[in-house]
Amino acid sequence: MIFEASRAKALNQLNNFVDNNLSEYSKLRNFDFGPEKRSNISCLSPYITHGMINEKEVIQKALSKFSFSKNEKFIQEVLWRTYWKGWLELRPNVWADYLIELNQIKNEFKDNKDYIAAIEGKTKVDCFNEWVKELKENNYLHNHTRMWFASIWIFTLELPWQLGAEFFMQHLYDGDAASNTLGWRWVAGVQTQGKHYLASEWNIKKFTNNRFQNIKLNENAPPKVSEKSYQIIKQDFNNPQKIENKNLLIFENNLSFEITDFKENNFKKIYLVSNKNENRAIKLSEKLVKFKSHLIEDQVQRLKNQSIDCQIIDISELTNIENYYGLYPTVGENLDFLNSNNLKIDFLYRNLDQLAWQYCNKGFFNFKNYIPKIVSSFN
DSSP states (O other): OOOOSSHHHHHHHHHHHHHHTGGGHHHHTTOOOOTTOOTTSOOOHHHHHTTSSOHHHHHHHHHTTSOHHHHHHHHHHHHHHHHHHHHHHTOTHHHHHHHHHHHHHHHHHTTOHHHHHHHTTOSSOHHHHHHHHHHHHHSOOOHHHHHHHHHIIIIISOOOHHHHHHHHHHHOTTOOHHHHHHHHHHHHTTTTTTOOOOOOHHHHHHHTTTOOOOOOOOOSOOOOOOOOOOOOOOOOOOOOSSOOSOEEEEOTTOOOGGGSTTTTSOOSOEEEEEOOGGGOSSOOOHHHHHHHHHHHHHHHHHHHHTTOOEEEEEGGGOOSOOSEEEEOOOTTHHHHHHHHTTOOOEEEOOHHHHHHGGGOSSOHHHHHTTHHHHHHTTO
8 A cells, every 4th residue: 555645646545435435435444454455445544634635525525425324434434533633632631641651651661572572563463563564564554453453552462552652653644643642542441431442353353354363362451540530621713803914834734725714815925834853752754754744745836836935844943933823733743842932823723623623522422413513514
């Protein structure tokens, strides 16, 4: 599987999936047939994560093919990412605490032989080793496989979930602070206290089409325990009543200005913000850094094709900036840099996020009730 870093490729992927494979999605989505057989899933998440295409675009394309009821499962999966982001926006200390815990644990485990064996794919669990190789080679794993991987890491290999979440963030093309951190917390049993996810031999065999045998796992482990609880922090995600003619900052999560809610506004100049490893708490693999760089370059070229004044700027150069707007980068490394350097930017929020995030105060099953309302807002 190859992910080309361009909006054109993202649109081709979307159109091909909807036209040829969406009809079978609900029935086949949980199967991982291997990295060369991905037609049963959309493989759009690396593009959605970086805003090369957005949830609205994807859902509208799906609804042009089938009704809402036939699309419901696919739409729910697309909006899971939106939900996780909203959940974390209301509880940003979960991310802050994760980074603190990770920093402490990394020092403790840097020479741990079990940890080293895990990240090198040299454990006694063959399927896990294969997934490590796949992750490093393709920078992508099937969602079901991510759950199995995390469960094996935490409960069979008995390694801290924080290190596993870091390993994913270092390699996944679609890794983001919300989906990745909260997904690992959920598997461990600390996202929903007392409820964890245990991978099982029969489940892996069934949904990999018996590609793996002799899978010996700890299938009876209790959930991890955390004494921390997080209260919702009330946030305002309001845009200015009038958007003035200022410079605009675009971060790596909104790399298609032409489909944003602000495409009709006039900005003096657009700056595409590059955040490489020097200013990240979690150091990304070289392939992931290049992928992000190529996505930014693709956006620059598209802006220049529209005669829009733009340039790439490193995040470290964002000093003494005034009168800038910024497309909101969401909780994560970019926002951390802005906050730690006390950089004041007038953020612009997506209409989708303004609507959806108000329903992220509880669990996803509650959020699902509002999906029809969210989707109807696209019209």
